[in-house]
Structure formats: C-alpha cells, structure tokens
Amino acid sequence: MSVRLDGDIIRLEGRCGVEEAERFLVLLQQTPERRVDLADAETLHTALVQIIMALSPQLIGECGDAFVREWIVPHLAKAGIGNGTGGQVFDSTE
Amino acid sequence: MDGLRDQFLAEGRELVESAAADLLALSTDPGRIDSAFRAVHTLKGSAGLFDLKPLGALLHAAEDLLGALRAGTLAADTALVGLLLQAIDQTAAWIDAFDSTERLPEDAPRVAQQLGAALRRPLPDSVAAPAPAAAPSTAPDQPWILALLARLEPDNTDPVLHAIRYVPRQDCFFSGDDPIGLFRVIPALRHVAIAERAPWGPAESYDPFACNLVLDGLSAAPLDQIRAVLRGVPDQVQIVAVERRTAGRESVPEAVSSRTLRVDAERIDALAGLADEIIVANNALAHLAAQARRGVSGETLVKGILASQAGLDQLAGQLHRAVMRIRLIPLAALFRSFPRLVREIGAQLDKELELLLQGETIEVDKALVDGLFEPILHLIRNAADHGIESAVSRRAAGKPACAAITLSARRMLDAVVIEITDDGQGIDPDSVRRTAVQRGVLSEDAAAALSAEQAIELVFAAGFSTAASVTDLSGRGVGLDAVRSAVTRLGGRVALTSRPGQGTSVRLTLPASVVLTGIVIIGCGGDLYGVPIDAVIETLRLPPDRVVPIRSGRAFAWRDQAVPIFDLATLLGQAAAPPEGDLKLLLFRQGETVSAVAVDGFSDRQSLLLRPMDGLLSAMKGLAGTALLGTGQVLIVLDLAELAT
16 A cells, blocks of 8 residues: 555555545545655655645655655745654755 | 737847847857847747748848858858848838838838848858758747746756646546656756646645646757657647757846846735735724724824824835836846947948947836937937047047947936047037027127036037038937937936047936925915925025015025016916015026025925826926825926026
C-alpha cells in the first residue's frame, strides 16, 4: 500500500499512482491537520502532487521524488507550508 | 480582433523605435545587431497576423540583411545601416497608415518590391533566396517565457533553449496521462515551473480527477528530443525556441523592461495594496457612521473621526504618489528619437554632427515626455543650424570637424533639468541687439541698456531669428518664443547661456511630475479665485494715503520701486468695488517688474492639483487653470501676470 495512515501522519511510499489519489484526498479532507511524509516516496503521480498543491498539508521528511523535491516542494515551502514541527524544514531555492 | 490590432499598433511602434535605436548605435555597439534583428523578426511575425503582405515582404528582406550582418557575412557600413533605417521608417509610416485607414497605401507593393530588392542586393546569392521557414518561433517575448528565463541560473550559458508550455487537458488522468511524469523525463531541463491553471477551490469540493495544472519548462535539449517525449500530447504543448546571446543574459532583461511590461508590475501591486487599505479605512468609517446612528457620545465620535481622517489622509497621499509613479516613464522614450533626427539634420545642412545623450534613465511624468519633443527638436535644430559653424570655420577656430550637441537630463529636487548644449560659435550679444532693433523688437536705447545676458535672452522674443538666411530647418516664423511658451505651459522655465566661440546652452527646468500646487485663495466680488503661490511675492494691507495716483492708474512705493496697482474686479471685467479702508494687495512678478492687484480679501492657502484649462476656456487670457476645492467647488486659478498685461 503506498498511501498509509500512521497515527496522524499520512505516509506516501514507493510508486504512488493515480489510483491512490482518492484515498489520499479523503484522509486529508477528514482531518486537515494530518501531516504528509514524502520521505519514502519514489515517484508521485500528478494527481497526488496536485492534491498536495491544492490542500497544502504540512509536509515532513525530505521528498524521495527528486523531481518533485527540486521543482515543486520549494514553492510549497514558499507559501508557508512544510516548515512545521517533527520534520525537515524545506529550504526555498529563492 | 480589435485588441489584437491595438496591440500590434502599440507594440509595432515600440519595435520600430527600438530597431531604429539599435541600428543607430551599431557603430559604437555592434552587439546591438541581435536586438535589431529580434525587433524586426518580431515585427515581421506580427505583420503576418494582418493582411499586410507588402510590410511582411519588406521586413523579411530587412531581416535577411540583418541576419547576414549578424552572421558576419556582411559588414555593417553606413550605406547598409541607411538602407535598414529606410526600411524601418517605411514600416513606421505603414503602421500609421494602417492605424488610420485600416490598409496600406496603394503604392505599398511597389515600394516594398523596390526597397526589398535594394535590401537584398548586398546579400550573397545563397542568402538572397527566401530562407526556408525556421523551425519554431524564435521570439521569446511572451510573458511566460520571460518569467522562465528570469529564473534561470545566472551562470547558464546554453546558446539555445526551448521553452515548453504544457497545459494538460482537464480529463487527462482518465486517458492515462501523468503530466508531471512526462515532464520529468524531458532531457536537459534547466528550469521548471508548475502552477495551477485556475485557483484551487475549497478543500471539501476538490476533484482529484481533474487536472488543473500548467507546466512550464526550459530545456537545453534539441527540439526533436523534446518533441519525442511529448509526442502523445502535441495538441496540449507549445514549444518556442529561445536564442540567447553567448555573452550571457543581458538581452533578456532588456526585452522585459522595454516591451512586455509597460508599467512596472511592482507599481501596480503597490496600487492594489493601497486599494485594499482604502477599503479597510472605509470600513472603519462605516463603523463610525453606525455608532453615530446609535447615538454614541459626541466625544467618542470625534476621536474616532479624527483617527479615521488621519488614516485616510495618509492613504490619499500614498495613493496620489503611487499613481504619479505609474505616470512616470524614463526620458529614454523621449530621447531615443533624436539621434536619428540629428543624423538627418546633419545630412541636410551638410554638417558633421554628433548627439550625446545623458541621463535618459531619469523618470518624468508622461505629460513631459509628450510635451517636450517639439521644443527639444526645435532647440536641437536651432543649435545645428545657427550654433554650429561650417566645417571650414570650425577648422579655422581649431575645433574638431564633428560638432557635438549634448542632450542631457538631471534631477534637481522636484525638478528635472534638461539641457541642450552645443560647441558652436555661441551667440553674439551685439548681433542680437542689432537684429532686435532692426526687427522693431525694442528701441536702440533699450537695446543698448541691456546687459549681455539680457540681450541674449532676446532670441526668445516673438519672431526673432539671428541667422542671415531663413533656412528650411528652423526659422519659418516659428521662433524660440514657441519653445518658451511650450515649456511654460508644462510649468517649466527656459534659460539660455552662451559664450562666444565656445557654444550655447539652453536649460529647461521642469517639474518632474504634476505636483500639487500651493494656491492662495482670494475673494473678489463675492467669488473665490486662486493664484499659484509661486507667483505671489507677498500680500499686504496698504493704508489709502500711501496710494499715489499716476495718470489714470494708481501706484505705491514698495522697496524703492513704484508698483502699479491693478484692481482685480476691473481685470475680471466686474464692477470695481468702491475703495474703503486699507487696500488688500497681492504683489506678483510680471516679467522683471513687480505689480500689485487689489482684492476683497485673502481666504486660505491650500495645496491643490492644478488642472490646465481645456476646451473653449483654454483660449481665455489670464487663466492658469482650475482646481477642485475640498468642498467640491471649482476654483478658477488666475495667471495674474497675463491678466494684467
């Protein structure tokens, strides 16, 4: 299973495909305070990235998907997301 | 279609100007060939959107020649640059024709054919044949591309980049597409920007199966490799080749400032921020109004109103400044047409002229840029025509054959000083005196009484010309007096200094922006009028026994001079008030002399935005403009010096 709820943390692991999108969304909609751990994610499908962009949950762990880490996460961090407790503070490239 | 047409007209004119400026600068900065090429290329592309085939053909020929110059197969000499300038001038004329008549003149195909042939003649045969269509567009002037380029690593040296914009269909997930998955395998990505297409709605109603992204990227990979990656979604992808100067990125910001952003986005943001704050301030006022309705005690209300007023006052000031800043544009917009005009003037007069520009980055109110072209052109023509000697005389005087005319601008507090200086023969005060007497401008005695400086100023008198012959260029009845009145209309002053044998300098001092004017409000015959505070020397009360009747008028002694007293009511064509008690006088400068005007009373001083008279009223004598009082009443502002003449 590549979307896993672990306490109040949603962990995205391995290759996360479009079929995980609905479950991921529901977990975040139920409890928006849940944090999202991307450390073990290998590749994230656009549908999942888009949920992170739209709902801007707090991110923890350095994103395992290099493309997303390099080009997308910094812009989320710029919007004030992902710098909470319990995880890595994402540097903005700015 | 109208929006497209307007954009073509506006952008076309800008491109014409920038291409001309680039061509003129080629001799000193050969690197500007790139920018000239780009401008002509973009112009050609834009012309293709309309039914303007001759224009397209002409620009195509110009582009080919520029391409050969850029590649180094031809050297840019004066003749070739002249040809290119001719093509640019023709383009400007055709854009104007298209603007006013929606089509090109009848003779356009013939002109395009002739000029195009002339442009192609210097080309080697291989280039002269119409070039095959280049792969993708090379014009990197779309905002999204410029935004991408701006984010490149500063040390990026890729000679060619491809800008890629991929807007996936909303239902693309259903057809198995993973847009980010596709994008991430594009080779040699230099920058990626992924953003939402439409704002994200509320989280509760988020649709996980609708794609709402725009993916932009820059890649250094060849076009076919990029196309191979995106072959499955060609209808959703746009690829634009961006050629870059090997020297680095300097060409990019240039394009940003001169073309895409007509107003600095930051200034619009500042304005939007202020608009928000005004809404907030208005809410506070609404709250006070509600309190007043509920019958809250007077003291609380007064405090609230005072605080609210102070806040609004500050905001109004900020808003005014922000708007003024939007109206500010660099003087370069005004200056850049002059180098070419000086070339033409030099050719007409057979004089070797060089125009030096300084301070063109200074920003001034748009009204100044619009209003100063004619006066400056006139002064430059005058300098070239009357100031600069013939090559023979210059050599005899030990000066370089090439004369220098300097057009410079600098900022002084709230003013902008624009100076036109030549290194010509200067103005001979005696010759000015003689001519002035001959032309009946003033009597021989009066002329002799003038100091050298004052005599030189006579060149601004109406219909004055010191040149022995009226030339084609300056003269023809429009003298320097036209310059003076144009500059005065803009709220400025003209001063002239000259040293015989060394040259002449004309200095225009202008307000940098349309600033608030201090205005004295006076009463007369029951009405209120304004007088600009700058025009007022002082106000005073005068006991009737100090008034001395002189012929039909009155005067009084003030600091050892006799000051004539005018009656404002009489000047305004009203019945003169019967004199009783002390006279209330307002002293003002009228040229070199001081005059006084008697008024009913002084009311107030305020800072107001002085608007010039327009329409029928603009022809009325003695009116400086109007200003709106806080009460909503329109105040007529008088030009006393003009009224009393």
